Amino acid sequence: MLQHDYTTSQLDVLEAEAIHIMREVAAEFERPCLLFSGGKDSIVMLRIAEKAFWPAPIPFPLMHVDTGHNFPEVIDYRDRRSAELGARLVVASVQDSIDAGRVVEETGRRASRNRLQTTTLLDAIEEHEFDAVFGGARRDEEKARAKERVFSFRDDFGQWDPKNQRPELWNLYNAKIRKGEHIRVFPLSNWTELDVWDYIRREGIEIPSIYFAHTRRVFERDGMLLPDADVVQRGDDEPLFESMVRYRTVGDMTCTGAVSSSAATVDEIIAEIAATRITERGATRADDRASEAAMEDRKKEGYF
Amino acid sequence: MDILRFATAGSVDDGKSTLIGRLLFDSKAIFEDQLEAVERTSRDRGTEYTDLSLLTDGLRAEREQGITIDVAYRYFATPKRKFIIADTPGHIQYTRNMVTGASTADLAIILIDARKGVLEQSRRHAFLTTLLRVPHLVLAVNKMDLVDYSEERFEEIREEFTQFASKLNASDLTFIPISALHGDNVVSRSESMPWYQGPSLLHHLEHVHIASDRNLVDVRFPVQYVIRPHKTEFHDYRGYAGQVAGGVLKPGDDVMHLPSGLTTKIASIDTFDGPVSEAFPPMSVTLRLEDHIDISRGDMICRPNNQPQVAQEIDAMICWMADTTKLSPRAKLTIKHTTRTARALVKDLHYRLDVNTLHRDETATSLSLNEIGRVSLRITQPLFVDDYARNRQTGGFILIDEATNGTVGAGMIL
Numbered sequence: 221m222l223q224h225d226y227t228t229s230q231l232d233v234l235e236a237e238a239i240h241i242m243r244e245v246a247a248e249f250e251r252p253c254l255l256f257s258g259g260k261d262s263i264v265m266l267r268i269a270e271k272a273f274w275p276a277p278i279p280f281p282l283m284h285v286d287t288g289h290n291f292p293e294v295i296d297y298r299d300r301r302s303a304e305l306g307a308r309l310v311v312a313s314v315q316d317s318i319d320a321g322r323v324v325e326e327t328g329r330r331a332s333r334n335r336l337q338t339t340t341l342l343d344a345i346e347e348h349e350f351d352a353v354f355g356g357a358r359r360d361e362e363k364a365r366a367k368e369r370v371f372s373f374r375d376d377f378g379q380w381d382p383k384n385q386r387p388e389l390w391n392l393y394n395a396k397i398r399k400g401e402h403i404r405v406f407p408l409s410n411w412t413e414l415d416v417w418d419y420i421r422r423e424g425i426e427i428p429s430i431y432f433a434h435t436r437r438v439f440e441r442d443g444m445l446l447p448d449a450d451v452v453q454r455g456d457d458e459p460l461f462e463s464m465v466r467y468r469t470v471g472d473m474t475c476t477g478a479v480s481s482s483a484a485t486v487d488e489i490i491a492e493i494a495a496t497r498i499t500e501r502g503a504t505r506a507d508d509r510a511s512e513a514a515m516e517d518r519k520k521e522g523y524f
Numbered sequence: 525m526d527i528l529r530f531a532t533a534g535s536v537d538d539g540k541s542t543l544i545g546r547l548l549f550d551s552k553a554i555f556e557d558q559l560e561a562v563e564r565t566s567r568d569r570g571t572e573y574t575d576l577s578l579l580t581d582g583l584r585a586e587r588e589q590g591i592t593i594d595v596a597y598r599y600f601a602t603p604k605r606k607f608i609i610a611d612t613p614g615h616i617q618y619t620r621n622m623v624t625g626a627s628t629a630d631l632a633i634i635l636i637d638a639r640k641g642v643l644e645q646s647r648r649h650a651f652l653t654t655l656l657r658v659p660h661l662v663l664a665v666n667k668m669d670l671v672d673y674s675e676e677r678f679e680e681i682r683e684e685f686t687q688f689a690s691k692l693n694a695s696d697l698t699f700i701p702i703s704a705l706h707g708d709n710v711v712s713r714s715e716s717m718p719w720y721q722g723p724s725l726l727h728h729l730e731h732v733h734i735a736s737d738r739n740l741v742d743v744r745f746p747v748q749y750v751i752r753p754h755k756t757e758f759h760d761y762r763g764y765a766g767q768v769a770g771g772v773l774k775p776g777d778d779v780m781h782l783p784s785g786l787t788t789k790i791a792s793i794d795t796f797d798g799p800v801s802e803a804f805p806p807m808s809v810t811l812r813l814e815d816h817i818d819i820s821r822g823d824m825i826c827r828p829n830n831q832p833q834v835a836q837e838i839d840a841m842i843c844w845m846a847d848t849t850k851l852s853p854r855a856k857l858t859i860k861h862t863t864r865t866a867r868a869l870v871k872d873l874h875y876r877l878d879v880n881t882l883h884r885d886e887t888a889t890s891l892s893l894n895e896i897g898r899v900s901l902r903i904t905q906p907l908f909v910d911d912y913a914r915n916r917q918t919g920g921f922i923l924i925d926e927a928t929n930g931t932v933g934a935g936m937i938l
Binding site: 239360412 | 525552555556557594595596598599601606620621623624628735736740748751752753755758761765766767772794795796797810821858860916920921930
């Protein structure tokens with residue numbers, strides 16, 4: 221007779237699945253790496269990695285594609301957290317790609333390094349011969365991502381072919397690739413934004429300060445609140461004002477909008493998200509607003 | 525709060541997108557910006573109503589061609605449960621997607637148009653669902669508003685389907701009359717069908733008992749990764765990491781290692797958050813054993829008196845998923861079963877199954893894309909297997925093409 225019904229909570233199920241995925245990668249690939257930006261999804265992913273291999277250290281390096289336009293608070297967090305874990309951090313710099321003539325900086329008021337990151341990322345994957353790259357993307361984020369596999373194949377140009385994906389059954393992941401190809405691995409595929417926050421609360425993980433409400437000088441563009449920063453080009457018709465804001469996602473200062481908020485704790489953030497009627501990308505990402513297929517197009521080129 | 529994974533099968537004509545749209549909308553999982561985008565696109569195309577299928581059709585090609593190509597995963601939650609929907613296209617050519625979506629599902633919803641009744645497509649969906657051993661099946665008889673909410677029509681369909689299902693070995697079967705368009709019996713009970721005494725669809729999804737669907741009897745622990753810290757603090761630590769595929773493990777339990785057949789005891793079940801007193805599916809844990817045995821990835825830990833079969837010859841139902849190549853005798857493939865990868869030789873194709881009529885064609889010489897048949901395989905290494913009917917984790921495998929590296933087959937051990 222069973223003593224109880226062995227129910228497992230949603231966070232435990234999601235965590236167990238993500239740990240399983242990480243261990244598969246560590247077992248089947250030669251040179252994996254984990255993309256760590258200091259954003260909440262990669263923070264959760266890093267905690268899962270810590271759990272998956274404990275008491276051994278995380279058996280792969282972390283990598284950050286640094287656009288040079290990141291929030292200083294987040295870069296600070298990134299460095300501190302990797303040092304705490306004793307993990308090796310590879311920083312691939314978009315500025316280096318620009319200096320080397322690999323990409324050309326966009327100009328104008330809406331210039332962003334968002335798209336340039338893809339080249340830097342793919343160059344770094346090639347340089348370090350990474351064959352598996354963990355990303356924190358979730359299927360609930362965006363509809364092109366809703367169709368992506370947990371093990372997502374990339375050809376030797378780093379491209380994603382959404383119409384020709386490998387079927388993925390049970391918890392059996394196909395890790396077979398040829399030299400030069402790689403797999404993007406998404407251990408948080410089945411998590412929602414709320415799951416991520418519930419997990420951060422449960423685990424008591426520290427997160428960068430910009431996720432909490434703070435006073436910031438901002439200006440409004442296309443209904444988004446962009447920060448006052450050197451790298452953000454602001455027109456005369458875009459006046460600055462002070463506002464109580466927080467960030468729901470963490471990307472470049474040039475294309476990540478803040479939301480008006482007074483949420484000062486993780487509990488308050490969770491209450492706010494549970495009540496919101498706008499998706500996190502819809503609320504905060506100029507890069508996704510370009511077109512109906514903006515994400516799909518970038519992903520096909522090799523974006524995160 | 526636990527998780528229910530369910531698959532939906534049916535075509536746009538059956539109102540599947542409307543149903544999913546309603547579940548998502550009523551549970552507030554659709555956001556205003558998503559709805560606005562869908563409304564805008566619907567308007568641009570001159571559609572009269574808001575086409576909710578645009579929410580799930582995420583790829584450009586799908587929107588352009590107005591078809592669903594691939595399994596889409598959608599998420600919503602109520603205070604009772606978190607739900608993961610594997611939304612699979614209904615067309616015949618997409619058996620591959622249905623099998624994929626069903627492989628992890630606790631429950632499948634098959635939509636039937638009340639006016640059309642049980643179609644060939646409904647039978648195919650029911651067959652695939654039972655082949656993949658989805659434990660719970662819901663027949664949602666939709667568009668009841670178009671048959672005047674007729675109890676008689678509903679009973680006719682129920683009768684016809686029950687008869688067919690008896691041939692299938694279908695498990696828990698529930699019939700719910702709904703109108704996805706008007707919301708009857710989707711979230712709350714319908715006032716238009718007082719004759720129906722059962723739960724609404726959402727109520728059923730929230731309450732269906734799934735905890736006992738897992739195999740908690742046969743201890744199966746496929747070793748996934750060996751943890752050796754090489755740190756002073758954990759100098760002699762040697763842990764076997766994996767996800768429990770069956771049974772309940774406790775410290776002190778006698779266990780057997782396969783393939784060696786050596787026995788030992790569980791010294792400790794470790795996690796980052798501390799040792800645990802028991803481990804069961806789907807927990808990911810690390811086992812330490814009392815005796816030093818040479819154990820590596822792909823090995824199996826079980827109980828001495830309850831072992832899986834150690835097999836190099838297996839019989840299985842295969843769903844073939846390759847676009848260009850066929851499965852025929854003498855083919856050599858890579859097989860991945862639990863954490864073990866080996867090579868497989870197709871010895872024999874016994875028959876090809878017609879998924880619509882269940883007719884067995886014993887003259888078949890190959891399986892093409894989306895075809896299902898029974899084969900015998902010879903494996904280069906022993907696998908530790910159970911019947912798929914007894915354990916989906918230790919009974920399922922995938923086949924990989926050695927030339928293209930594509931996943932070309934899904935297998936269920938008989």
